[in-house]
Amino acid sequence: MKKLLAIISAVLLFASCSKESECVITYRVYYTDTPAECTYKFKGGKSAGYILESYRGSNRLSVYPRTFPALAKTLVSTTAPIEVVELKKPEV
16 A cells, blocks of 8 residues: 555656746836836746736736646736736747
8 A cells, every 4th residue: 555655646746847947027017108128037837827917907917837827926916007028938
């Protein structure tokens, strides 16, 4: 029984390990006539992405490192318009 549990846990451990490297997202926030260009670096894989959402005049930009966007980290939340310029992901 212990060997079976050890094998299952080893398989889950190797399945959860994916190649991650540095992802870079560049975005602009239009506070005034001159936009502020920002860059954020985070660890992620080839399935990393971002969520740009707007609700009742409020804009929010979040990034997630893997395919599960429920664990997204909010980068900026503002009433100013936000534009995503580029998202560089690792080529795996």
